[in-house]
């Protein structure tokens with residue numbers, strides 16, 4: 434696994450401090466990040482591939498400081514956006530999945546086989562030639578996952594990847610996550626998605642308030658937001 438290091442990291446949007454002096458070393462295989470709306474989870478996740486730059490402190494991935502090596506880091510970190518529209522770049526579903534592989538120097542047959550496997554895995558085969566922008570919200574979310582995972586990045590950061598999925602597709606994504614050999618960092622309000630994870634971080638007002646195995650961490654989170662088990 435790759436060590437992702439946050440060293441006294443803060444981030445301000447204007448006068449608002451949304452990440453407040455966070456220090457973490459993320460080296461486990463599967464890590465969940467939970468917290469109330471606005472607690473800073475997405476901002477923290479986005480710092481892992483330089484989409485957001487810290488106002489103070491440093492973030493590094495595999496020893497590479499994001500402030501100097503964002504481009505190299507992005508080659509190893511795949512980021513799945515909450516809003517899939519942010520990452521759809523090609524006209525059709527198949528082309529969009531294939532686009533991620535453009536820099537991988539695969540021959541055409543290998544690339545096509547990888548794209549077909551990703552379409553199949555996320556239930557997108559029938560939609561392969563449809564305009565990507567006209568998919569439903571949940572279908573776009575599946576496309577966003579397929580488009581990132583097809584490249585098999587060493588680290589996958591997924592920001593609420595299942596919010597729009599029906600129960601069957603959410604389970605499918607959960608099962609796929611459980612089988613992935615790569616390091617996975619998932620921000621989610623769907624706590625069952627984090628079953629079997631190695632570690633869960635709970636954020637509150639920009640700070641890490643619990644950091645533990647999933648069961649105790651999620652108990653602490655439920656207590657924090659006043660939610661029954």
Ligand SMILES: Nc1ncnc2c1ncn2[C@@H]1O[C@H](COP(=O)(O)OP(=O)(O)OP(=O)(O)O)[C@@H](O)[C@H]1O
Pocket residue numbers: 446451468469470471472473474475476477
């Ligand atoms: N681009 C931005 N400009 C200004 N403020 C922002 C921006 N992005 C986020 N914020 C603010 O930063 C705070 C933290 O936002 P963030 O998206 O990190 O929270 P979150 O924990 O992921 O929330 P949610 O669970 O609702 O997705 C919020 O108060 C939000 O309004």
